[in-house]
Each structure stands twice: as C-alpha cells, then as structure tokens.
Amino acid sequence: MSGSSPRPNRVVFTRQGVWRGFVVSMPLWVGMLPFGIVIGLLSAAKGLSFAETMLMTTIVFAGAAQLVALELWTDPAPILAATIATLVVNIRMAPMGAALAPWLDKLRGWKLWGTLATLVDHSFALAIAEQRAGGRDAGYLLGIGLGIWISWVACVAMGHLGGGMLQVSPGHPLFFASIAAFLSILVPLWRGARLDLLPWLVAGLVAVAAHRAALPVPLPLLAGTFAGATLGAWLEIRGRAVRWK
Numbered sequence: 001m002s003g004s005s006p007r008p009n010r011v012v013f014t015r016q017g018v019w020r021g022f023v024v025s026m027p028l029w030v031g032m033l034p035f036g037i038v039i040g041l042l043s044a045a046k047g048l049s050f051a052e053t054m055l056m057t058t059i060v061f062a063g064a065a066q067l068v069a070l071e072l073w074t075d076p077a078p079i080l081a082a083t084i085a086t087l088v089v090n091i092r093m094a095p096m097g098a099a100l101a102p103w104l105d106k107l108r109g110w111k112l113w114g115t116l117a118t119l120v121d122h123s124f125a126l127a128i129a130e131q132r133a134g135g136r137d138a139g140y141l142l143g144i145g146l147g148i149w150i151s152w153v154a155c156v157a158m159g160h161l162g163g164g165m166l167q168v169s170p171g172h173p174l175f176f177a178s179i180a181a182f183l184s185i186l187v188p189l190w191r192g193a194r195l196d197l198l199p200w201l202v203a204g205l206v207a208v209a210a211h212r213a214a215l216p217v218p219l220p221l222l223a224g225t226f227a228g229a230t231l232g233a234w235l236e237i238r239g240r241a242v243r244w245k
Helices: 015-045 050-060 063-072 079-090 093-099 109-117 121-132 139-161 173-184 194-212 219-244
Strands: none
Touching: 015 050, 015 063, 015 121, 015 139, 050 063, 050 139, 063 079, 079 219, 093 121, 109 139, 121 139, 194 219
C-alpha cells in the first residue's frame, strides 16, 4: 500500500526551518559586528557615501569581496582590477554550491534564488553540519543567510555612520575581526580527522608565502586556495581508492 507520508530522505522547505535557521544565526551577529564596522569605516574613509555603501552591502553581501574591493579602491576606481579580485575571492562559492546540491537541487523559484543570494561562508558551514546530522529542511539554510544579511547591513551602516567620529589606525586590532570570523567557521566543518587539517594548513602557508613574496592582491589568496583545494582533492581521491581496495 502506498502511503502519503514523506520519504525519510525527502528534502523539504518549511517556514519552521527558515525560522530555526534565523535563530541559529543570532550568535553570529556578535561576530559580524567588528567585521561590519571595519567595512563601514573603510567605506567612509575611501569617500563612499552612506547610500553607496549600503547599496554595495545589500547587493554584494560578501565581506571578503567588499574588503578586497575597498583595499583596491582609488579615484578613479579600478573597475576591472576590483572585478577580477572579487571574482577570485568569490570563486569558492562554486564548490560550496556543489556541496549543498542535495538541498539546492530540490529548490525552485524564489526559494532557490533567495538561498543562493544569501549564501555565505557561515551559512554554508552550519548547513553542511546540519546535512551531516541528517537534516533535510532546506529552509534552514535560507534562514541563516537572512539573519546574517540583516546583521551585516546593520553593522556596516553603524561603521559608516561612526566613521567620522572614530579614527582607526591601519594596524588596529579591530581589523583582525575579518580573519577571526573566517577562522571560526572552520570549526563546524572539521570532521575530527587530523588529516583534514592538512589542506587548511597548506592553504594558509602558501597564501602567507605569496604575500611575503609581495605578490599583488588577490594572487596570495588564489595561490593558497588552489594549493589547499588540490591537496584536499588528492587526499579525498586517495582515501576513496584505499576504501575500494
């Protein structure tokens, strides 16, 4: 007899899942605060108006891309260089989408495009952890993204509005916020195997070496990304070959 109950592995998209993801994102708002303020401060220092900063923040919604673009920003603006740099920074979104395919492939219309538009490193990390735990509500991913988007826009706005009152030197510890935020999202991605840490370590070392070699932005990031990804792929293929034997 065929039942009408959903299959155990069937992906769903519910309002409860969206709300649960939104609530889960709330602790991340604290981490967004210093990073967003830095972006707002830099935007004000580069001469961007509040409206321009908010337009970039709401549409781009990518802290690393905004940071790279602002570092390259001059007058006149280097449109081509900034475009290439942000493309390199955001190329990581392609494998993220592939990893989330079990959920994304089942979505259509605004559910799919809204989820993709708000996909960031933090929502990806939490969603992957949810998938590994057997979660099947894709609304969870959108909820996290929406929560982070709201907090990000608010934090950047505060940073820009306070830019005229707060002068931050280039070496101020506040600028470490972006690095700390990205390091924190590695925690839920780690599956406990020490070997999984090796690609991350190699990526970091290669990026630092490229930076010390005075390679222009974003080449250090690109070099580290490809080095870590190549090693990770090789380890994954090697592990599968061993299991098949």
